Amino acid sequence: MKTIQSMIALFCLALLLLLAACSSSQPAAAPEQSNPPTAAPAPTPSASEKKEMILATTTSTQDSGLLDALLPVFEQQSGISVKVIAVGTGQAIKLGEEGNADVLLVHSRKAEDEFVEKGFGINAYDVMYNQFYIVGPAEDPAGIKGVQSAKEAMAKIAEKQSPFVSRGDDSGTDKKEKSIWKEAAITPEGSWYISSGQGMGETLQMADEMRAYTLTDEATFLSRKLNLEVLVQGDKSLLNPYGIIQVKSSTKPEEGMQLIRFFTEEQGQKLIGEFGKETYGKGLFVPDAKQR
Amino acid sequence: MNRVEVRNLEVTYGNRTVLALDRVVFERGGFYGIVGPSGAGKSTLLRVINLLEKPVSGQLHLFGEEVDLSTLSYAKGMPLQRQMGFVAQKPSMFQASVYDNVALGLRYRKRNRVQIQALVQEALDLVELSHLSDQRAHTLSGGEAQRVALARTLVCEPSLLLLDEPTASLDPYNISIFERVIQTIHRQKHTTILMITHNLPQARRLAQTCLFVNNGRIVERADTEAFFHHPHCTELADFISGRMIC
Amino acid sequence: MMTQDVWEVIWLSLQVTTVSVAIGMLAGIPTGTLLGLYSFRGKRIVVALIYTCMGLPPVLVGVVVYLLLSRYGPLGALGLLFTPEAMIIAQVVLVTPILAGLTMSAVQAKERTYWETAKSLGASPVQMMITIVREARGGIWSGVAAAYGRAISEVGAVMLVGGNIEHHTRVMTTAIILETRTGNFTAGLQLGLVLLALSFLFNSFLMAGVLNQMKSRRR
Numbered sequence: 243m244k245t246i247q248s249m250i251a252l253f254c255l256a257l258l259l260l261l262a263a264c265s266s267s268q269p270a271a272a273p274e275q276s277n278p279p280t281a282a283p284a285p286t287p288s289a290s291e292k293k294e295m296i297l298a299t300t301t302s303t304q305d306s307g308l309l310d311a312l313l314p315v316f317e318q319q320s321g322i323s324v325k326v327i328a329v330g331t332g333q334a335i336k337l338g339e340e341g342n343a344d345v346l347l348v349h350s351r352k353a354e355d356e357f358v359e360k361g362f363g364i365n366a367y368d369v370m371y372n373q374f375y376i377v378g379p380a381e382d383p384a385g386i387k388g389v390q391s392a393k394e395a396m397a398k399i400a401e402k403q404s405p406f407v408s409r410g411d412d413s414g415t416d417k418k419e420k421s422i423w424k425e426a427a428i429t430p431e432g433s434w435y436i437s438s439g440q441g442m443g444e445t446l447q448m449a450d451e452m453r454a455y456t457l458t459d460e461a462t463f464l465s466r467k468l469n470l471e472v473l474v475q476g477d478k479s480l481l482n483p484y485g486i487i488q489v490k491s492s493t494k495p496e497e498g499m500q501l502i503r504f505f506t507e508e509q510g511q512k513l514i515g516e517f518g519k520e521t522y523g524k525g526l527f528v529p530d531a532k533q534r
Numbered sequence: 535m536n537r538v539e540v541r542n543l544e545v546t547y548g549n550r551t552v553l554a555l556d557r558v559v560f561e562r563g564g565f566y567g568i569v570g571p572s573g574a575g576k577s578t579l580l581r582v583i584n585l586l587e588k589p590v591s592g593q594l595h596l597f598g599e600e601v602d603l604s605t606l607s608y609a610k611g612m613p614l615q616r617q618m619g620f621v622a623q624k625p626s627m628f629q630a631s632v633y634d635n636v637a638l639g640l641r642y643r644k645r646n647r648v649q650i651q652a653l654v655q656e657a658l659d660l661v662e663l664s665h666l667s668d669q670r671a672h673t674l675s676g677g678e679a680q681r682v683a684l685a686r687t688l689v690c691e692p693s694l695l696l697l698d699e700p701t702a703s704l705d706p707y708n709i710s711i712f713e714r715v716i717q718t719i720h721r722q723k724h725t726t727i728l729m730i731t732h733n734l735p736q737a738r739r740l741a742q743t744c745l746f747v748n749n750g751r752i753v754e755r756a757d758t759e760a761f762f763h764h765p766h767c768t769e770l771a772d773f774i775s776g777r778m779i780c
Numbered sequence: 781m782m783t784q785d786v787w788e789v790i791w792l793s794l795q796v797t798t799v800s801v802a803i804g805m806l807a808g809i810p811t812g813t814l815l816g817l818y819s820f821r822g823k824r825i826v827v828a829l830i831y832t833c834m835g836l837p838p839v840l841v842g843v844v845v846y847l848l849l850s851r852y853g854p855l856g857a858l859g860l861l862f863t864p865e866a867m868i869i870a871q872v873v874l875v876t877p878i879l880a881g882l883t884m885s886a887v888q889a890k891e892r893t894y895w896e897t898a899k900s901l902g903a904s905p906v907q908m909m910i911t912i913v914r915e916a917r918g919g920i921w922s923g924v925a926a927a928y929g930r931a932i933s934e935v936g937a938v939m940l941v942g943g944n945i946e947h948h949t950r951v952m953t954t955a956i957i958l959e960t961r962t963g964n965f966t967a968g969l970q971l972g973l974v975l976l977a978l979s980f981l982f983n984s985f986l987m988a989g990v991l992n993q994m995k996s997r998r999r
Binding site: 586608609615616620622624626639642687690 | 891897901902907911917
Binding site for chain 1: 850851861862939943944945946947948950954955957958960961962963964965
């Protein structure tokens with residue numbers, strides 16, 4: 243029995259390694275190559291080995307393809323190779339606290355401020371923002387289409403007890419959603435409130451399957467073909483600012499600072515603004531760099 | 535009605551014919567000894583009769599019932615199967631108590647608990663093993679296990695008992711018990727018995743009629759006394775005297 | 781994570797896994813027994829297929845079941861996606877080949893003389909199969925343990941078709957993923973240890989059961 247089980251375990255392990263190998267090789271296939279004129283994907287620079295750093299970021303920057311558009315340019319210019327760990331904001335910040343990352347690129351202002359206050363981070367900058375949408379089925383059972391304020395729309399959903407899929411994973415999007423509920427003075431609970439504990443793409447898929455509402459970032463929503471419609475947008479509370487922060491305990495302050503400068507200065511900002519225009523007809527992120 | 539008959543039997547392995555018989559008859563209540571060199575086809579004959587092996591062709595007549603062996607399905611053969619008992623040279627004990635092993639055939643036949651208990655007790659008494667009723671069958675010695683295998687077969691009261699070298703690996707004590715039991719059964723219940731053995735004195739002791747099988751054919755058949763004293767063919771004479779090179 | 785939630789998650793894991801393995805046993809053990817006992821034309825292909833399916837990537841099973849049960853898929857009308865039933869369907873697909881394959885090996889490991897003995901003693905085809913299954917129970921139980929271990933620790937398929945919905949389809953493995961992704965490594969690790977402990981308990985329980993049965997089965 244042990245042999246069989248350990249064989250299965252071994253097999254699973256081998257599969258895992260294979261999967262890991264596949265996923266880590268993905269960034270090499272940059273889908274946005276044609277977009278920025280300077281983005282000739284550079285072969286790994288022949289710089290010394292220690293020129294390497296870790297960027298912990300949220301899944302949205304990776305999944306939308308933004309990093310694939312920016313990082314090759316940076317790597318070519320600086321000779322620093324950037325390893326990306328794309329996780330939820332909660333985990334990204336945890337990585338920073340434990341010194342397992344050099345720079346964070348995340349979107350939860352409150353958690354970011356706390357991170358800096360507690361002394362884990364320095365050199366915090368605003369980088370860009372994107373928008374959140376409240377999306378749902380075309381039949382719109384709660385009747386929120388055209389409602390201006392996000393909290394009013396959410397209140398209507400809660401009142402009608404229409405199904406709403408929440409990320410429930412402590413991510414930036416999840417925190418944003420929770421903050422809107424809080425503003426509306428509602429504690430969402432009951433069988434209509436579905437906590438998926440998964441990423442944005444999966445959550446959108448689930449909302450589509452269940453004919454439910456959800457809060458989504460623009461980039462992920464636009465990159466999926468689903469039968470969901472944008473029902474509420476444009477409210478100030480639906481703006482989603484991204485920040486970039488250096489981890490204080492980083493052993494590579496020089497490289498980290500170079501990356502932060504790239505994201506916040508002219509060239510990086512221009513690339514951010516242009517990103518997505520070709521594919522979606524409009525930029526997915528609005529650059530607005532400034533030091534906090 | 536009162537006979538077992540096999541007709542037009544042909545058994546082949548690949549393109550080698552191992553058994554080819556036109557007709558062989560065993561009368562009800564007879565005790566038949568079957569001898570012959572290894573590989574002659576003796577075991578195959580018993581296995582075919584017990585429906586464990588399918589011949590290319592062949593009819594079996596068993597006490598009034600007639601079946602075509604080459605096309606017989608498992609389910610259709612079951613009623614015939616339940617009139618026969620088979621004891622092989624090496625007993626296969628199931629992982630259970632001696633009692634459960636002996637009760638198995640009766641449970642297959644859906645007999646009730648009380649009957650089973652009485653019959654199993656009786657069968658174990660017969661082979662002198664009632665004191666081991668609760669023991670795990672796997673822990674028995676070879677001789678004990680073979681006696682349990684005999685009890686397990688006899689408890690179902692077969693009309694035809696097929697024995698394939700059952701005492702070949704037993705010590706003299708176990709052999710004597712085994713022989714006594716089958717003789718008792720033969721005398722009291724008039725069970726028809728076909729017994730393969732390499733032990734010629736044993737065949738002489740037990741059988742009324744003996745058959746000599748060689749190269750897939752029945753070469754000679756006679757009353758036991760005549761069989762051993764005046765063998766007709768030279769093959770049998772050579773076999774009995776140990777001159778035959780097998 | 782609250783204590784009550786943890787129990788809920790553990791309980792659902794056990795329910796889903798137990799039901800899946802039970803259904804898998806009903807399908808896999810008879811199939812494996814038949815394959816172990818009889819030979820027929822095309823058996824080699826069937827056996828090769830089963831051995832391949834024993835190593836099916838759970839994620840692949842998850843995707844296929846997802847597409848079948850999706851609102852836009854052929855079985856969408858059943859409305860089973862993102863329910864415990866969907867998770868059970870995916871796990872049954874995963875464990876049945878394991879149970880069939882290991883039952884087959886266990887039955888084949890028993891010498892032919894055992895089933896001939898049963899047949900000689902007058903067993904009907906079904907009775908004979910039951911006798912052989914009981915005879916090969918040691919090997920079959922280890923198949924059950926392997927299947928249970930695979931089902932309870934599986935995450936790819938249940939995440940896809942269950943959706944990891946809190947209070948509804950969140951099981952131990954998907955909860956561990958969530959805890960890890962949100963930076964609660966401690967909670968993830970604790971749940972992982974619970975999973976390990978459960979596997980250990982279950983396996984010891986199975987082993988004890990096997991040994992007991994071997995020692996003392998009475999009339």
